Amino acid sequence: MSTMRRLNLIESHLVSRFPTIPYDDSLDEFRKKGTEINIDILQQSYFGPFYTWIKDVFKIMNENPLFNHFEEAEMSREILRKRIVHQIATIYPKLKLNYDIVKQDYMKKLGLLYPMADYDIALAVRLLVHIVLYTDTITNLGTEKHRDLVNRAYNIQDYGSFAMTELGHGSNVAKIETTATYDHATREFILNSPTATSAKWWIGAVGKTANMTVIFAQLYADNINRGVHVFVVPIRRNDASHDTLPGVVVGDCGKKLGLEGIDNGFILFKNYRVPYDALLDKFSQITTEGKFKSSIKNKDKRAGIMIAGLVGGRICCTCGSEQDMRLGLAIALRFSAVRKQFGGQEGPELPILTYPLQRLKFIPYLAKMFAIRSCVIYSLGDINAFLRKLEEDPECLEVNEFHAILSSVKCVSSWYGTACLQECRESVGGLGYSSYSQLGRIRNNQDVMVTWEGDSSVLIQQTGKFLLKQIQKSFKGQKIHAKTMTFLKTDIHEINAFKPHFESSQELENETLILDLIDYRLNLLLHQSLLKLQESTANSVDMVDAWNKSQPFYVQEACKAYGEYIMAHDLLRFVKDITAKDETLGRIMKKYWLLYTIGVIEKSLVVFMEHLFNASHVKIVRESIMRLCNELVEDSVRVIDALAPPDLVIGSVIGVSDGQIYKKMIETVEKSKRVYEKPEWLPLLLEIKGIKK
Amino acid sequence: MSTMRRLNLIESHLVSRFPTIPYDDSLDEFRKKGTEINIDILQQSYFGPFYTWIKDVFKIMNENPLFNHFEEAEMSREILRKRIVHQIATIYPKLKLNYDIVKQDYMKKLGLLYPMADYDIALAVRLLVHIVLYTDTITNLGTEKHRDLVNRAYNIQDYGSFAMTELGHGSNVAKIETTATYDHATREFILNSPTATSAKWWIGAVGKTANMTVIFAQLYADNINRGVHVFVVPIRRNDASHDTLPGVVVGDCGKKLGLEGIDNGFILFKNYRVPYDALLDKFSQITTEGKFKSSIKNKDKRAGIMIAGLVGGRICCTCGSEQDMRLGLAIALRFSAVRKQFGGQEGPELPILTYPLQRLKFIPYLAKMFAIRSCVIYSLGDINAFLRKLEEDPECLEVNEFHAILSSVKCVSSWYGTACLQECRESVGGLGYSSYSQLGRIRNNQDVMVTWEGDSSVLIQQTGKFLLKQIQKSFKGQKIHAKTMTFLKTDIHEINAFKPHFESSQELENETLILDLIDYRLNLLLHQSLLKLQESTANSVDMVDAWNKSQPFYVQEACKAYGEYIMAHDLLRFVKDITAKDETLGRIMKKYWLLYTIGVIEKSLVVFMEHLFNASHVKIVRESIMRLCNELVEDSVRVIDALAPPDLVIGSVIGVSDGQIYKKMIETVEKSKRVYEKPEWLPLLLEIKGIKK
Structure with a gap:
């Protein structure tokens, strides 16, 4: 902590007009109930190649008074823009990038931006526009003679857009x-x-x-x-x-x-x-x-x-949704473990995270967050190979398939993220409406994820075109080489022949069964989309019109299902990889996988009820979800602790890692502008009330 | 228009660095396709007792330079607070309230606040806190000796909280x-x-x-x-x-x-x-x-x-969600009728409101908006009678039932509103991310509706307690006197005996059938909630614990269904009342009713599929929704035109009623702070780029 900050703290303590605040051990108590986990393994598995960059960048932030969300909250646009340029100047030169380094491993570039986005999406994007969108465009579309511009960009001799x-x-x-x-x-x-x-x-x-x-x-x-x-x-x-x-x-x-x-x-x-x-x-x-x-x-x-x-931008955007969720959930889970309200008929009030409703609001999003991250690690992880392919043959199947995956996953994660941040804001109640909770800022940042790098409901149609083209090929008897489309069944009778059997949560929570259900859903939705497209073609002015008519309830849903199919498989791979390193973590992660996939099934119950599920299946699916949330709740606080950035990076008074949320809120409010001052506009008020000065 | 404003406009036009912008007739063209409607009847029916207050307040706003969202967007907290006090001082004294007037008709108080909330929820709430929360509390809980304080409050000799x-x-x-x-x-x-x-x-x-x-x-x-x-x-x-x-x-x-x-x-x-x-x-x-x-x-x-x-506050909060939706939809619908993107294989680009996906995003919310408003008019409209009852016997059935209705409707409308504003923000794309769209401000205002006057997921449990108590009474053979509970069927076999028959959209769009379906859903959810509660009781530490366990998927859903049941009936009454005055309007409004209720059914398909619906019913339900959206789209632009406040009150550049959205955006941006100026922090930028001054 800098001397300045320490002095500020002492000063604010001395002048506080509030009663003394005793140490609040609620968060500690909640955490204690969770499983002891190996934090290093979790962090390394989760952050993958970004792991070391994160540590480096957070260290810079922690040592520099330029990083302070509370100060930024009150800054004008102009000053904030200067501040971010200053922040970039503080971080970027210490982690030098150049053409060769990036050529060798593109992930380094994203790894630099990732922790910056944890602090503030605006900070990361301010740099991303320059070193990804501008620089990659020259790199990908230019030729040898443009190399000098690329070098100038990495040296920030030019600033691009x-x-x-x-x-x-x-x-x-x-x-x-x-x-x-x-x-x-x-x-x-x-x-x-x-x-x-x-x-x-x-x-x-x-x-x-x-x-x-x-x-x-x-x-x-x-x-x-x-x-x-x-x-x-x-x-x-x-x-x-x-x-x-x-x-x-x-x-x-x-x-x-x-x-x-x-x-x-x-x-x-x-x-x-x-x-x-x-x-x-x-x-x-x-x-x-x-x-x-x-x-x-x-x-x-x-x-x-x-x-x-835009590929780099879209990957960052996918990461961004995961990051916003991680920040939002860190705040919401910690707050809900500390905040007490109501209780049993007798006894003390209980942390609101005790209530099933509150658990159901947050824990499934934690599972979704893992699903997005796993997808970035696996399906989108080998970007170097993709970039080589793109250079060799920009029209090849692998390039198209990568675009289809990325388009769908960017969109699905943007919707997950936006819904999650809204839930976090709402479900922490009134204190979440304070700027100092940071939930407003994070949600407003997340909001644009749905729009930029391709409006999600338009962009996801790229996935739809890819998928339906593959199916049409398959119908014509051609072999499908796309590696993510092994699920594809051309024969509707074969799809309908699937009869899952489960009569309890235990029977449902079976890896093979769940994967079959996920396959089934995707196949059914794709078939229905194709039928809808054929049906629409008959009463449309042209193919574009027919395509547009097939979007609501059909193609859009199938494309989301494809993204979720990809994520379900990637998350499972993540579970297996982490289990190999640490069985305890593996067991916890497996539960997130179950929660993610059964959650996907629950949101699609209508699809399953068309031919497969009855009322008792519905009940079992929901029981599983609720039981998993209950089982995971204490571990989730520990898990989010391991993955959340330092307090300074989050900057939320209600999400502080030591659980002293009321103390931090009061300290922050007492340090705010004009907290105890009379209004500048007192004369106006007196005039209205008819009081003479 | 004030001279100052006119001068500003001329000035900005003279210095514009943009190419001349021709008149854009897209919105006119879109509107032309809609039905000619009687605006007066629609306004009078929709705004009911608020109608004249709205006109009066908007007139004050239009004549006073104090009302200008663009200026407010750049104001500091302190200045904005002064501004609002000034705005209150401009409006309030011209529409004098006192104890007797309010006693005679409480709606006058809400009628004053309503148009203020159209301009800015903060403006209305700043006054509401004083003349509703503070003053009503004294009126309702105080005695004769406190009357003087009430008078002082209405005269703003005191300012209360x-x-x-x-x-x-x-x-x-x-x-x-x-x-x-x-x-x-x-x-x-x-x-x-x-x-x-x-x-x-x-x-x-x-x-x-x-x-x-x-x-x-x-x-x-x-x-x-x-x-x-x-x-x-x-x-x-x-x-x-x-x-x-x-x-x-x-x-x-x-x-x-x-x-x-x-x-x-x-x-x-x-x-x-x-x-x-x-x-x-x-x-x-x-x-x-x-x-x-x-x-x-x-x-x-x-x-x-x-x-x-809090009753007055909760009614205002319910109104607030409807108002935010109305503003958001006015902006989103107008923008989407003007904004062109893509098109058929040949020919020009088409307004994005041409696309089924975009229609499905907005039109159902318009139907929901009508449902909320109808509920405020009918179920919550006789607040004077409620206040009399409250005074006579605060524990009587009517008072409890009013609370149950209000709690559920406040919560359901807060969720409708929040989802709607998010959809509006997202689905107008990037231009919606500009402050000058106002969608951010309106959404951030709406956001708090879920939290204040009772956190929605907690408050709605009040409804749950009321409903389950009534059912338990009914099970015991007692007669149920609650006037909203005529739907109640105690015998599960009777509920299950219901076999709706429809094989086409036409057959589905039948008033009796739909009301039966809405009844069925509510009965089934209530029965399932009661069963869940019984089941939970067996494995809970106490009744509170059992209650909490019954919330997710059960009691919460039943309470929402009750709110939607109320709204469905109120909206139908609205349709009938307006049909009596104007058949053309009646036909349009009937479609909104169908869209609202079938939309409610669609969101609950899982419930219906347990025993009633199969895949072909699902298809029919969705076809109806899409067809109604298609049929209503042009009329919806006309309808929202009639109900939207003047441009000045909305303040959105992309939602202007004349459709000149690009012109307005450019004008506004060119008038923004420092638009063409170099950064104040140029020295820092030069330093980073290694450029010597």
């Missing part, structure tokens, strides 16, 4: 309006924003910081639209003036409902000329004779490949 | 720690806050404003705890000094995640002596001989009656 979204277009990138017209006379591109809605919008780092950007624009060569291409261009002078360049307008998008530390901005071009080399020309080029050529013939596919740089 | 919740106790009011010890020697009460957790907490108006409060405290007389009683006491001098009184500590609870305009504060007492008349002594008194007596013998019941003053 990623200008894809426009005011008028987000999800439909193919229809963006910004144009880049090739002028053969000078071998330049002329960038233009022909309409107000073509303004690049929400572009992180553009409001105040970036001097560079990668611009997505419709390329016109020979007066023909060649589809969306990407150009790396300067927008501000890279000198002490920081002036916006002639032909460019940049501004700040203003106040947001969260993530105020990110300076999202807009960009407009007016006949802004950039040299030929601004084109990231790996897939498309214009010859010195002025002829356009591209190795990807299909314009739509080309647009798809242009946004491949 | 409602000090029930403590740092350590919210839902469990019976266990609050503040004590009021009767001292017969001086015939005074001595108020004390024995612990830090006994600090009154979150008390609206206490942070800066209030000079008075009603304090909930454990009354000790003759050294015996007589349970929770309420005392009206001064906390600050009612003079120009505004000093806190000796023996009292008041402070500000600090930053919140929303509602920053409310100065929530804390109160501590240290041997604070107040005269005997501070006791609100309608139900309990201490005789001049020093003997405690009370007309309500049971201590628990007494505590229940003490919080009867």
Whole structure:
């Protein structure tokens, strides 16, 4: 603890107007009832390759007074943005990245961002926009001649941004309006924003910081639209003036409902000329004779490949949901173990985490959190292999399958996370409405996960297209090579032939049975989606219309089920890996797996009741869930303790690890602005009350 | 429009750096497809007794530059609090209330608050705390001698607050720690806050404003705890000094995640002596001989009656959820009718409200909004009769039944509202993340509805106790007089004998059938809850434990079903009443009723599939929902236009009634702080990039 902080604490203690607060051992008592667990093994298994980065970054944060959520809560937008730049400057140089290091192991880059996001998504994203979205786009779509820009980016000689979204277009990138017209006379591109809605919008780092950007624009060569291409261009002078360049307008998008530390901005071009080399020309080029050529013939596919740089962003976004859940659950579980309200007919009040209802609200989300993390470790873990494939053959099956997994998992985790944070906020009651709980900030950060890196209900349709294509292939008798689609059954009779048998929770909690149920659900939903699509085709104006009609209740549900299928398998792998290292942990983790998968089944009871389940199955499923929550509740407090970042990183007064929540709340409130002062507007109040001064 | 505003607009237009924005007729075009409706009849039916108050208050707001969300978004907590006091001072005196007016028609008070809440929940609540929670508590629990305080309150000679919740106790009011010890020697009460957790907490108006409060405290007389009683006491001098009184500590609870305009504060007492008349002594008194007596013998019941003053608050809270939904849906529907993204294989991009998925996200919430509003009009509408009953016999069946309805409806509407606002935020995509969309502010306001006036998952248990008590009576052969419980079937065989028949959407969309299905669901859930309770009793330490074990999946669900049953009937009454006035409107409203009730059935498919429904019923239910959404979509834009407050009151750039969302967004952003300025922290940025000045 810094001397300053210590002094502040002592001072606030001295002037406190509250009665003395005795030590509250509620959290200790609750923890004691849990199983003794090997924290190191849990942390190493859970954080995987990020483990050491986390320790390093948290150490920097702990030693630096720049990291303090309480101070940030009261800061203006402008000051907060400065603060984050300062925070980046404190962390980034100590953990140097460069092209070669990242090429060797891309995970290092994500590992750096991960603990930063634990502190604040805005902090991580402020850097991510630059070293992932900007830098990866140049790396993936550029060629050898752009290497210098990549190096400059890793050295922060340039600060980059990623200008894809426009005011008028987000999800439909193919229809963006910004144009880049090739002028053969000078071998330049002329960038233009022909309409107000073509303004690049929400572009992180553009409001105040970036001097560079990668611009997505419709390329016109020979007066023909060649589809969306990407150009790396300067927008501000890279000198002490920081002036916006002639032909460019940049501004700040203003106040947001969260993530105020990110300076999202807009960009407009007016006949802004950039040299030929601004084109990231790996897939498309214009010859010195002025002829356009591209190795990807299909314009739509080309647009798809242009946004491949979003892969890193989407993985971070998936991680982000898991992180927000981890923070939210740490706060909510600790608070609920301390907070006492009501009790038995006799005796003292009980911690609210004693109540089944409260357990049911939180513990299943802890299981979901493990499911997301496992998926990041396993299905999304070998990103190096994916990036190699992407370089070799961006249209191959493995690349498409990776996109399908990532799209579905990004979306499912964003919905899990948003619902979880809302539950955490609500279910800790009024004290969760205080800024000092941090639940509001974390929920507002989480909120955007559903929107950015692809609006979830649109993005997940990419998964749907992949899956239905595979099934159609299978129907045609072709062999399915996609490694995640071994579940697929083409014959509906075979699907319907499945008759699970369980007459008790014990019989239900069987690995094989559960995996079969998960398979069944996915198969049934996919078949129903396909039928719905066929049915819709008959009364639609075109295939797009039919597709849209098949989304509600069908394709969307099937795609979510695919994401959950992936997560169920990945979490099981996690359980097995950790069991090999530590049996006690393995037993606990197995219960989370059961809770996750049976929870998935419970949310889909309607599907199962169509042919398989009756009322007594429903009862058994719910009994299992409730019993698992009850069995896991004390262990869950220990587990979240092991996985939660230090108090300073969470910054929640009601989620402090020592359980002194009331003490911390009072201390914080007493240190707040103007806590005991009269209102500045007393004269107005007196006037209204008719009191003469 | 004020001259100032006009000048600002012209100025901003002159300096805009954006391309000219042509008029966007998307919203007009979308509206045109809807049915021509009688706006007056719709407004009068929907707003009922509030209709004229709304017009009056909106007129004041429109004429006064004090009402401007854009300006408020950038204000500090302190300034915002002043602003709201100023706003209250602008509205309240023009619509004078006093004891007699309120006595004659309590709805007038709520009618004043309602349009204020349309502008900002914080504005309404800032006044509500004073004229509902504080004033009603004195009115309901005090006697003739307290009348002067009530008059002073209506004249704002005092500013009051409602000090029930403590740092350590919210839902469990019976266990609050503040004590009021009767001292017969001086015939005074001595108020004390024995612990830090006994600090009154979150008390609206206490942070800066209030000079008075009603304090909930454990009354000790003759050294015996007589349970929770309420005392009206001064906390600050009612003079120009505004000093806190000796023996009292008041402070500000600090930053919140929303509602920053409310100065929530804390109160501590240290041997604070107040005269005997501070006791609100309608139900309990201490005789001049020093003997405690009370007309309500049971201590628990007494505590229940003490919080009867919350009735007005809970009705406002129910209204609040409906209002937040109305604002959110106005923004989301208009935006989605304007925003175009994707389209058919050929042709232009289509409004996103064209897509079934987007329709399914919003239209069912519009139906829910009507259901809440109908319930406020009918089941909760005769509050005057309720207040008379409460005065005559606070323990009678009608009072208990009203509480059961209100508790369930407050909770159900809070969950509807929170989910709806989250959906609105998410489903308008990135532009919804801008502060200028107002969706963040409205959602953060809505968020607290689940928590205040009784944490919803705790409060709804009051309904559960009422319902199960009635069933138990019925089992014993007693006649059930509760007027909302005509659905009740005691014989499970009779319930199970119900065999609905429908083989198409058309057959399903039958009033009698749907009401039977809604009855069936409620009966089945109640029976299952009772069984669960019996089963739990067998393996629980006491009845409280058994009760808690019966909450998840059972009692909670039954109580929600009761609230939805009430709403389904009230909405049907609304449909019939409006049909009598206007058949076109009646036809549209009937569709909302179908959508509401079939939506309720859809969310409960698991219940219906236990014995009644098979896969084809599920399909029919969902087809009906989707078809109704499709049929209602254009009308819904017209309907929300009629019910949405003026643009100034909503303040959303993406929800403007003229549909010029991009224009408004750009104008607003260009007027934001520092939009085109360089960062104040440029030196830091240059340092990081290694650029010398």
